[in-house]
Amino acid sequence: MDEEALLGLLPTADIYRRTRATQYFEQLKESSNGWEICAGALASGQYMGNDHVRFFLLQVVENYLKARYPQSDEATQQKVKTLIISLLQQQGVDSCVEKSFIRNKIAQLFSLVYVADYPHRWPTFIQDILQGLTLGVNAIDLYLKVLMAIDSEVVDRDISHTQQETQRNTLIKDTMREQCVPQMVESWYHIITSYQNSKPEVVCACLDVIGAYVSWIDIGHIANDKFVSVLLQFMSVDVLRESACDCIIEIISKGMDPLAKMNLIESFTSILDRAGILNPGKDEDPDYLAKLARLVDSIGTNLIINYQKMSKSSNKENADLMLQSIENKVQFIFRFLCDEDDDVSGAVANFTHDYISVLKQAGPLTAKQKENIGSILMAVISKMKLDESYNFDQEGEDEAMFQEYRKQLKVIYQNIGQLEPDLVVTTTHQFVENVFKAWKKTNDVKYADLELGVLLLYQVAEVFPVSHGQHFSGDMSKVSSLQQMMRLMIECNVCGCRHIAVQLQYFETVVRYEKFFQHETQHILPVLTAFLDERGLRNPSAKVCSRAAYLFSRFVKAVRSHLQEYIEDILKRMTDMLTVNSPDNGFNHRLSSEDQFFIYETAGILIISSNLPVQKKQELMKSLLAPIVSKFSDLYTSMCNDQDEKRQEAYAESLNHAMAFASRSSKGFSNNQTMKVCGCVEVYTETLQVFLQALNTPVHRSLLQTGVRQYLHRMVVCLEAEILPFIPLAMEQLLKHADAKEIYDFIPLMNQVVMKFKQLIVPFLQQVFLPLVQTIFTTLSAPSDERDTQATNEKKMLRRGYFSFVSTIVSNNVAEVLSSLESDNLTRVLRTIIEGATEIPDPTAQKSCYNILKRLVELWGGETGLNGFDDYIYKSIVPCCFLGPSKPTFDLNDGQTVLALGESALCMRAILAKLGEQFCVFLLTDYLPKLNVSSQLAAEYCQALKSDNKTFKAYTKTFFTRVRS
Incomplete structure (x- = not known):
């Protein structure tokens, strides 16, 4: 071992030594014998007591076991076996008092070896480990940790496994049932009976193991007099009872035949009830009570699951027996549901809810069932009450937990209401x-x-x-x-x-x-x-x-027809709330700007829905908007003159809110109560003129443009032709020095104008279309750093916006905006659509492009269409419909791409509708042969093309899958 590198593992190591230790770690992992060096050091006990180095060595070995060990030879397997036995034997050394995280890592190593070697390479693994139990409590603790690690690798359903791993795990469990489960069970019994007084923590760990393994071993190993008597004894021992409770829950939750499950639960419940365990005193520890409540909940829900299974069978007698068993357990709900601790009460919520669901299906209620439901209802109502400790000023985790608990109670309350509404x-x-x-x-x-x-x-x-x-x-x-x-x-x-x-x-x-x-x-x-x-x-x-x-805005909307005599008084009472906050006046009330949106909307609704004369409505709306306009001008001047950046931003925020307030005030206009009918056109257009000055802002351009656009969107909705004179000015200012995002944000406004005004807007569109498109092209072609993901995304969105704009034009009977372009300009626009469908791997954009081409075919194709466009269809649009889906970037398994493919199919159907049979002849004899498509597949394609839209869209995916294979 590189002792110098190992110094970098110490908590006091500097950055240089830590880096060296990391490099050494990677070196050992990558080398062919690095794991052996570490295994040797571990087996010899060389670093016993040095937790940092020992953990380091274990990690290297772990990496090897995960990556390469399953394919190792017999000699290597023997080396690993030697390491495992050595690590186990070290637990018997008195000086071996390792921290929990080291023991957990060792246990993980054991489990990795186990799933790789058992049962073929090391069939006696469990028996060999069991022999180590004589080494003392440390070895027993490790044994239990190993079993839990094996459970995590082999049984844990929360961990996803490959099919190969699932087959391996099934073999391991089947072999264990045959070879070693009885010995394991005996070891568990020995542990829980031998250490209940001296080492309760070891007994608790063993109970956890029993609870984990009982789900797949024979229930008879555990559900017997020998084990049950010990578990019941533990239920009276403070340090053991919670673990014993958890273990019993796992036992009764095991998958079993319904009748066998009922008998098992009846047996446990009877014994626990006779011992007084299911009716604890009020002074018991809340954590233990919560465990008991979980036990009662598990008893009830397991019975109900099995009752539902029986109800679906024809054996009514057994179903009635199960229902009676459930009814007998309802008495235990009340002790816990009414407990003052919400965790205890909430632990039986599932049983309570499911019991009510059973009664809904079971037919007319008996007197006892009605009594039960009445008692549950009273308990639920009582427990819904807020606790005195609830902190309304600073709601934290406790308050959030209570609200979740209250939701559970509300669901139970609602279910009782469905069962017994009168009650x-x-x-x-x-x-x-x-x-x-x-x-x-x-x-x-x-x-x-x-x-x-x-x-x-x-x-x-x-x-x-x-x-x-x-x-x-x-x-x-x-x-x-x-x-x-x-x-x-x-x-x-x-x-x-x-x-x-x-x-x-x-x-x-x-x-x-x-x-x-x-x-x-x-x-x-x-x-x-x-x-x-x-x-x-x-x-x-x-x-x-x-x-x-x-809520006030909702209330006013609901009862506005009954507010006529109060309207002016309500507006007067709201006056002080209808103000624009600014850095100069601060906040005059507790309402935020977001809250004021509703206040202005409410004020607008009151005015618009009133029965007042038009002139009075106009006066009231002027009174509502005039302070906004006046404040807006003052704020704008202050923002432009102030040199402090933070104050400039605060002014800009206030200006944005002012425009939003005016926008929200228009929400009350409708098809019947239009802006013109209410005499409010002039009020809003004058306000617009003031807001438009913000487009020339020297600072915070984006924020203010957002406010102006929002207001313009509302005016397009509420006004008719009166808005049109303002669009050219707004467009000129909005697009002056605009970046990709600003242009993209502007396009929805243009789309809205086109969709509403259609032919009325054609002269204006013919003037502005080309300058707008050229601005878009210039922005898209501007160089940008490929690493700048935000800029790249903004260009992507702008390109989508451009296609959306062209699509809106061709879909709203204003396609003459395009056809009136000079030939070169029209060709350039069409080329961008073709490129968007074929060259850009963006299915959303491709879908728009194919849709545009389809609409152009419908508008300009055929004998009565645009001169020369049929030739363009053959030379450009048809190849586009084949080229795009043929590219590797066109992912036929992606949902959005399939939608784009569908649009290309509809485009081909539109071409057929315009050009007729001669189009199929062209495909069969000219175009498809050039693509090396077989005559059989070409004929099949043309046959599908002549079917209906749905059939052809489905076939198109099949066609391109075959072409690309």
């Missing part, structure tokens, strides 16, 4: 009524009780088998109960509770039951007031403010 409605109504009335009477109810009442009211919606929020139609008894709870919640001013948990749940609930307010409009005003005052949008909690902003 859930009645129970919920009673709880809600008691809590709300107590609050109304004294205002002295714990927030957790109040929040739970509102939550249950929210959750009871799941009991109503309705869609689209129609909770107030159908079964009038339930509807009446729900209406009463809603009335009580509002009339009792539940949201007057100052705790944010109650306030948040209140607003969630009123929005969920928005249809209630269509029936009882008198309750709208108190809810509106709550949203607008310190309980909602002006709440001291930013969390409540933020959620209220979103």
Whole structure:
């Protein structure tokens, strides 16, 4: 060994020595005898006690065992066997007290040798290891670690294996069952009975081994009086009971015949119950209780799985026996489900849920089953309550875990509601009524009780088998109960509770039951007031403010037809929230800019949906947008004059938000309430004129252009021809000195304009198409560093955007924009489409290109088409449809590429439709022979071409697969 290099393994080693140690490690791994050097050092015990060096040596040997050992000769196998025996014998040396990570690595080595050599090269492996147990507790500990490592290599279902490894593992398990499992089982019994007092940690490790191996060995080896009596004894020993509990869970989870499984579980349950283990006291350790709860959960879920299997068979008698066995175990649910520790309670959630599912399928409930369900419902409601320690200001891991636990309880609650809806409605109504009335009477109810009442009211919606929020139609008894709870919640001013948990749940609930307010409009005003005052949008909690902003917008949309008399008052109350924050004035309220998006949208909806005269709507919209415009101009001037980069960025953010606010205010316009009908065209176009100045910005160009584009998108949606005069100016400024990303971001706006205005936009498009395309070409051809992945990706996206733009033109009846180009320019554009389909390995772009060519064939092909275009079809488009899919880069197994292939097939179908039979003659006699396609395959291709689109698309993949093979 290179002792100097090994010094680099010490924690105090400098970078030079560490590097040298790493190099030495790689050298030993690569050399033919490096592993032997390390094996010799390990076997001799030369570095015993030096954990760093010993781990280093073990890693080198491990690398060899994984990579080369399975193919080694007999002599090498003997050397490895000597190493294994030496490592085992070292465990009997008193001075051998190795750290756990060293023992784990040694165990891993043992397991690698085992799967390579057993049963053919080393059939007595297990027996040889068993002989080492006489060496003492260290050897026993290693033995158990080896068995767990073998389980990981051979049995663990979470690890994927090749077919060859699976066959190897099956052989190993089959041979072990025949040759050594009985001896292993005896060794386990010896260990757990001999060391239960002196070395409980070794007993726990052995129980883990038993639990791991019981899944594939004969259950009779473990499920017998000898073992079970010891396991039950351990259930009363503090340091052993959790491991014993886990072991029993594994035993009863073993795959077995349903009746045998039921008998096994009945036996265990009976013994555990008689011993009082399944009914522990309240003062027990929570970790142990959680283990016991898992045991009960496993008992129940295993029985239910087997009941479901039996239910599918014709043996009703056995199925009834299994159902009765399940019913007898339900009593154990309550002790754990009601436990104050959520981990304990949550551990029986699966059994609880599955039991309810069984009752759904089993038919009418018996009196006892109804009693069980009632008890479960009460336990679930009780456990849903927030704990006093819940930290609402800084929600951490504990709070997240409780929310997950609460979701489990909600699912159980909902399932009970599906099983016994009347019970859930009645129970919920009673709880809600008691809590709300107590609050109304004294205002002295714990927030957790109040929040739970509102939550249950929210959750009871799941009991109503309705869609689209129609909770107030159908079964009038339930509807009446729900209406009463809603009335009580509002009339009792539940949201007057100052705790944010109650306030948040209140607003969630009123929005969920928005249809209630269509029936009882008198309750709208108190809810509106709550949203607008310190309980909602002006709440001291930013969390409540933020959620209220979103929920208020939803509430207003739902009840806007009933808000006519309140609209102007609501807008006045919202005035101080309709402001643009800036570096100069800071934040005037607790709403973030993202929250204000909803506020501006709500204000716009209120104005637009009102019954006010057009002139009044116009005045209100001006009042809404005028502060934005005024602030925008001031902010823009400040940004341009300020030299501080951070402040410039802050100004730019505020300007972007201002434009976004104006955009969101237009969300309320519709096909009926258009911008023109509401008299708001001038207000928005004047605002646009102000925003357009941001396109000349000297700083933060990208951020501000994003805001202008967003606003233009909204105006294209809301305006008609009034927007068209602004497009040329916007385009000129947006594309001035634009980079690839900016052009790509602009193209969707152009596509939107084309799709909406079509022929109206043709004169403008004819002017701007070529300059825009030339700008794109120039940008794409500009040199860039191949290592700059961002620049490469931006060019890729720009190329896609360009093809999308051309596709939009040919698909929206404005193809004259292309046909009116001079011949050279049209040829250049068409060439880019052909190249996009054939030369660029981007299936998304290729799909667009083939789609463009198909549309051009449909528009310009045939006798009535564009002069000379048929010749172009034969010379360029047809070869394109064959060349692209023939290339190695065209991956026929890739989903996106197959879509591109489908578009090329549709293009060929379009050509056939335009050119007719003469096209098939051309393929058969001229083109396909030039590609060395056999006459039989060519005829087959043409026959498929004449079928339908679906058939030909499927055949095209087959054709190119054969051509390329």
